[in-house]
Amino acid sequence: MEKIIGDVMKKTILLVEDEESLVAYLQPELEFEDYQVLTATDGEMGWKMYQEHEDQLDLVILDWMIAKLDGLEVLRRIRKQSGKPVIMLTARDYVGDKVAGLDSGADDYITKPFEIEELLARIRVVLRHQQKNSTEPTIYKVKNLILDTKARQVKRDNKVVQLTQREYELLLILLKNINETLTRDELLNDVWGVDFEGQPNIVDVYIRYLRHKIDSDDQNSIIKTVRGIGYTLRDDDYETGEK
Incomplete structure (x- = not known):
């Protein structure tokens, strides 16, 4: 959620990372870019803070290898509640791990070490995508199939x-592009991302x-x-609406 401080609209990011030096580096860099930053140093703390501040948050940056609850489990819990954007942050670079993170609901994935400019660019892309989604219909109907984005x-x-x-x-991409x-390339790019390294089928x-x-x-x-x-998904009785 955007927060007004003076005349500036600030977006709030929850950073869940157990590497103190990285937090000490990222937090001021993000704040310099006019983000409000909340931090947690393990999975249990991150999940608790997410629950307490869910309505405030615009984005979660989540490390995979954290104590108590690993990042993948925190991500799965978040996805049971909402579609809040999540960027996975990890030293893992194995393709199978990336697929696991993306299939569990991560919006993007960045591997350590990285340049701050890359992270900032990925944040902007994810937030733009989220903003675009917020202006689209919340209910999609085809025959007896209903998808509720809220x-x-x-x-x-x-x-x-x-x-x-x-x-x-x-399914959502197909519904958004009814008829x-x-x-396959368009679906691959829209759902898995342009840098997906898995099997083309x-x-x-x-x-x-x-x-x-x-x-x-x-x-x-x-x-x-x-x-x-x-x-293609075709139906003459297609409907969209607000909840």
Whole structure:
């Protein structure tokens, strides 16, 4: 949430990092850029502060390797409550770890060591993306499928469908581009990011996961394959709205 100090609108960041020297470096750098910074030095403290200040926060910068609760567990708990932007901060550079973080709901991932300019740029991108999302519809409906962005919940036939973060984001992108054909590259960039280093067929894999969860045996899939191009979600009864 933006905080007014004088004539300046400040955004609030929760920094969860156990390396004291890094906190001592990052906090003043972020404050110099007009961010308000809250800090926590372990996972339990970070989760507690998140719960206490959730309404104030605009972004969480979360270290993976922290004591008591690791960053991935804190991230999973955050994602059960909200879509608050999270940037993972870690020394891990193994592709599998990046995928685990992104699939658990991280909005971005930066590997130590890094330059402050890179972190600041990633923060700006994530916050711009969040601001754009805040002006979009909160309810998307196709036939008997409903996606509620405020509750981060998907229902079909009035039954809650449990989706992973990536499955949810993939469905949301398709709903936002209703009746348009999206290429695999477009879906890959929008959901996994332009610097994703995993298997190129990941989009096809997740489309199969998504279809399995949102389509029953007696229903035609609402996600259509456009051979040689990508996927589209088409329905004449499509609706959007505010909650």
